[in-house]
Structures are given as structure tokens and as C-alpha cells.
Amino acid sequence: xxxxxxxxxxxxxxxxxxxxxxxxxxxxxxxxxxxxxxxxxxxxxxxxxxxxxxxxxxxxxxxxxxxxxxxxxxxxxxxxxxxxxxxxxxxxxxxxxxxxxxxxxxxxxxxxxxxxxxxxxxxxxxxxxxxxxxxxxxxxxxxxxxxxxxxxxxxxxxxxxxxxxxxxxxxxxxxxxxxxxxxxxxxxxxxxxxxxxxxxxxxxxxxxxxxxxxxxxxxxxxxxxxxxxxxxxxxxxxxxxxxxxxxxxxxxxxxxxxxxxxxxxxxxxxxxxxxxxxxxxxxxxxxxxxxxxxxxxxxxxxxxxxxx
Amino acid sequence: xxxxxxxxxxxxxxxxxxxxxxxxxxxxxxxxxxxxxxxxxxxxxxxxxxxxxxxxxxxxxxxxxxxxxxxxxxxxxxxxxxxxxxxxxxxxxxxxxxxxxxxxxxxxxxxxxxxxxxxxxxxxxxxxxxxxxxxxxxxxxxxxxxxxxxxxxxxxxxxxxxxxxxxxxxxxxxxxxxxxxxxxxxxxxxxxxxxxxxxxxxxxxxxxxxxxxxxxxxxxxxxxxxxxxxxxxxxxxxxxxxxxxxxxxxxxxxxxxxxxxxxxxxxxxxxxxxxxxxxxxxxxxxxxxxxxxxxxxxxxxxxxxxxx
Numbered sequence: 301x302x303x304x305x306x307x308x309x310x311x312x313x314x315x316x317x318x319x320x321x322x323x324x325x326x327x328x329x330x331x332x333x334x335x336x337x338x339x340x341x342x343x344x345x346x347x348x349x350x351x352x353x354x355x356x357x358x359x360x361x362x363x364x365x366x367x368x369x370x371x372x373x374x375x376x377x378x379x380x381x382x383x384x385x386x387x388x389x390x391x392x393x394x395x396x397x398x399x400x401x402x403x404x405x406x407x408x409x410x411x412x413x414x415x416x417x418x419x420x421x422x423x424x425x426x427x428x429x430x431x432x433x434x435x436x437x438x439x440x441x442x443x444x445x446x447x448x449x450x451x452x453x454x455x456x457x458x459x460x461x462x463x464x465x466x467x468x469x470x471x472x473x474x475x476x477x478x479x480x481x482x483x484x485x486x487x488x489x490x491x492x493x494x495x496x497x498x499x500x501x502x503x504x505x506x507x508x509x510x511x512x513x514x515x516x517x518x519x520x521x522x523x524x525x526x527x528x529x530x531x532x533x534x535x536x537x538x539x540x541x542x543x544x545x546x547x548x549x550x551x552x553x554x555x556x557x558x559x560x561x562x563x564x565x566x567x568x569x570x571x572x573x574x575x576x577x578x579x580x581x582x583x584x585x586x587x588x589x590x591x592x593x594x595x596x597x598x599x600x601x602x603x604x605x606x607x608x
Numbered sequence: 609x610x611x612x613x614x615x616x617x618x619x620x621x622x623x624x625x626x627x628x629x630x631x632x633x634x635x636x637x638x639x640x641x642x643x644x645x646x647x648x649x650x651x652x653x654x655x656x657x658x659x660x661x662x663x664x665x666x667x668x669x670x671x672x673x674x675x676x677x678x679x680x681x682x683x684x685x686x687x688x689x690x691x692x693x694x695x696x697x698x699x700x701x702x703x704x705x706x707x708x709x710x711x712x713x714x715x716x717x718x719x720x721x722x723x724x725x726x727x728x729x730x731x732x733x734x735x736x737x738x739x740x741x742x743x744x745x746x747x748x749x750x751x752x753x754x755x756x757x758x759x760x761x762x763x764x765x766x767x768x769x770x771x772x773x774x775x776x777x778x779x780x781x782x783x784x785x786x787x788x789x790x791x792x793x794x795x796x797x798x799x800x801x802x803x804x805x806x807x808x809x810x811x812x813x814x815x816x817x818x819x820x821x822x823x824x825x826x827x828x829x830x831x832x833x834x835x836x837x838x839x840x841x842x843x844x845x846x847x848x849x850x851x852x853x854x855x856x857x858x859x860x861x862x863x864x865x866x867x868x869x870x871x872x873x874x875x876x877x878x879x880x881x882x883x884x885x886x887x888x889x890x891x892x893x894x895x896x897x898x899x900x901x902x903x904x905x906x907x908x909x910x911x912x913x914x915x916x
Contacts, residue, residue: 336735377724379695427653449782
């Protein structure tokens, strides 16, 4: 799947992933109204609204982008109907040829990690039949539990040709509380980065490993150090746009081949119509606003990489 | 909710939580057959089988135990029907007066953590109405992202009178890979433990904080140190039984008041009928086997605490 991700990035010329994190507050009035008219002000109504919103975003942007990243929390908060909307979104994006990164940040041990991996990346056996429960292409994984937690995910990736992005240095202000603590003179996130590179070395696609890392755009200097520690690791970079990361901050996350990183933006794209810069589109045309925001983000990154 | 948990523990005299982690391989043949006859060998069939299995375990043990801990991975692996079985299990256990600890090990940042917290512990607003999506009483949380990740959960706990168990030192063999790394001469898990105590100090129930910790039974010496660092923190202790932890290892997780810890066993109880010691019950009477295993576990802990 890492090969397909890279192929999609080359085809679109845009190392961008659109975060499908549909807070109800981002969904335009007219979509909410229609969904509530059909299903009432219920979890089913909310799920229909976020699904229609996602569909609108995907229909307007799919040809410009290599991948999407639905954030499971935004669906779990609407219970079972919300998770059905998650699954529908995953299926629809895959039909469109997009790579789907399930931002689930799961992490447990042994058979429990194996169950998460089966649920999100693999298949599950029921009697004589097997099923694909959610079927994302990549999943994000939390490393706090160590190898026991990560290896069951890697096994499933190997069998199913899927991939992971493991949290190394997250984009939030307090990420340093534990991740930056120094161990024999080096921060914890570097040790985690080394482990990711080690896990990844045995699990290579053509050019890059299918065991990737998450490193926040908000910490460009740390990104630079981690890029060196993990040369064959694809880096998923959150924190661009709304969280404060800019194109020029991203340069050091990429390798000389112009590859090696894919940058996420969620709110900055899906709720673009709410920003002053895209207000002219209006809520009715939220998809067109998202498309314009993708184009601007792609140009920003291209310019930054050109200037490297 | 920490007050109710302690009340339940005092009432039953058993600081035990039964891990409802229904792998299909644990579910007796006769339950699987019946579920597949009704729903086919499908995700719905698997979900029905694990739900009926859970119901059998709960019906046979609820009066002996204060709490249950369903592990979300075991339900997510059966997709949407699996999560519906999770919800059904949560609701049923709450009806029985049990405290429900959702072992979800979620962890993200800001609005995303808030969405997980709403989904699992709180409620979500849809138009003019509010809904309880999954409605557990406690959730387990991963601390790798720092305060930004944990505080949105704490906010929801405060509003809804719920609680957390934050991963400090996990029970698995490789948990030391990152958790034991020394920072200025002290292991990371102690720093995490200090943070948990700090978060907990402002969020007290009557005797203990509703911000708890997870510390594995497999590391009793570390449990002893952490007990001192977090005197008012309830400790959820996994790793008893199948993972190797024994009653005498548990002593130091408790305070002098005989409280302060609750010990989880999953497979050792729910699949007791598969063990030699309980084989006499037979698969048909898996509930009775689970009940006998709970009684033996409670006696083991009582004896160990008595000998303290």
C-alpha cells in the first residue's frame, strides 16, 4: 500500500492528505437540515449529515489528492450510526482510488492489538467465512506499549499489504511533556523514531517502508532530526494550517527525492468555506471551497520544496 | 463514579474486574451454533455469539463482582455489528449495577480527545437533542500525547461524574522498551505516574481520585513504587492469572485501607471452562465455571491481603 500511496502522490504532485474529521459544526446548515428532515435530530441524522458532508468534500477534491485520513473519534462520538458513516466513508474513498489512512491511534498488546489490526486493516474469520470489518489501508498506532503492541499490527500489514503510521512526535503544544524527556542525552521521540526505523527496515515497499511515522509540522527542527534517523520511513505530518504549521516548515520532513512525507490538513480544507479567504464560495459550495484550499496548500508545499 | 466503584468493591469484598474480551474461540460451540443458525456465519452472527456469551458470564457472576471491563478491540474486529454488541454489553452490565470500564486505550489531542470522551463517557449534541453514544463509566487512556490529550477526557469526567484509568506501566513483556527508560535517573513510568497523581489531585471523589492509573500485575516492585507516588489514585491492575500475575504479587498495589486497586482477569474467568481446574463444568455450563473462577480469584486476593 505504501507503493500505491507514493504512486498517488507522484500522479497528483501533491503530498497531501485531507483529514475527514467532520465535526457537526463544520457541516453546512443545508446538509444538516436535509439529514434531520429524513432521520430526525438523532445519531442517525448526525451520521447522515457527516456522511453527506464527507461525500461532498471527496467528490470535489479526489482527483487532486492521493489520500484521506478519517479520524475515528469524530465518528465514534455519534455511536453506532457514526461508525457506519466511518465505514461508508472508507469504502467510498477506496472506490475513488484514494488511499485511506484510519486515524485510530490504537495501541494495545498481543491478541488485543491483533484484534484492532484485523478490525481496521485486515479481516476476521467467522466460522468458514472471512470479512473485512473496516478496511482502511493504513492505521495510526500509539507506541507507548512497545514492540508487543506494534508487532501484531505489522503482521497484519505484511499479510494484507497495508501500512502503519506510528506516533513519534505529535503536533500538540504539550507533546513534549513525555516525548521530549531526555534519556541518556537524547529525547524519547528520537528513541521511538529509531525503533520505527528498525521495525520498518524489515518491511519495505519499493522505495519506502510501509511502517511510517507521525511527526508534527509544528516541530520542524525535530522533523529534520527525525528525517535523518528514519531515512526510509514515510512521515505523516499533521499540524499544517489550523495548528500553525506552514509550507516552509515542512521542507525538512521531505527527502532529496521530493518524497518521504505526506502533509495532513483537516479543518483548513473541509471547513475552508468558513474562512475569510474562501467565504465567497458560500456554504452551499463548501466542496468548491475545499478544492480551492487543496490547490492553495499544494502550491504552498510545491513552492517550499522548490526553494529547498 | 469512583465512589460507586469503591462502594461496589466494599459490598462484594472482591477488588475484581472481569475482562469481557470475547474472542470467538472462547465462545462455546453451542452458543456459536445457535447464533450462526439465526444470523449465518456473518459479522452479525459473530456479534450475536459474543453478546450471548457475555450475557451468560454476567448473569453467572454479577453479584460477586464490582465491575466489568469490555475490551473494545474484541468488538471492533467484528465491525459495526461487533460495536453494537459492545454497546449492548455496556447497557446490560449497567442495568445489573456493575461499573463498566471501557478498555478503549484512546488518546488524541484537543477536540479529538473531546470527541472520544463524548463518545465513550459523555453525551453528544445533535441539533436540540443530546445522546449517550456508548456510555461507559470509566475509560482507559494512553498518556503519550501529554496533558493536551488527557485534559479533554478529564473535563467530560468532571461534568458527567465518570472516571479514567491512564496507562502508566503496562503488563506486557516489552512495556519497558519506552516506559522504563531513565530520565534524570528515574524511569518514564514514574514521571507519568506523578502526572496522573497531579491530574488526579484536583479531581477527587470521597476517598480516591476519579483519575486512576493502569499498572500491570507482572511488575509488582514497580507497583510498590507507584503506589507511593500516587497514594490517592485507584490502580487498575491487568496481568493477573493468564499473564502470570499471582495474588501475592498484588499486595503492594493496595493501600493500608485495603482499597486503592482493582485487579482484572479476562481469559482466566471468561474461558475458565477450558482450564483443567474447571473442566468438570463442561462448555454448556461456562457461566458456572466463570463463577467458580471468580470465587477462587477473590479468595486468592483476600488471602494475600490478609497476609500483608
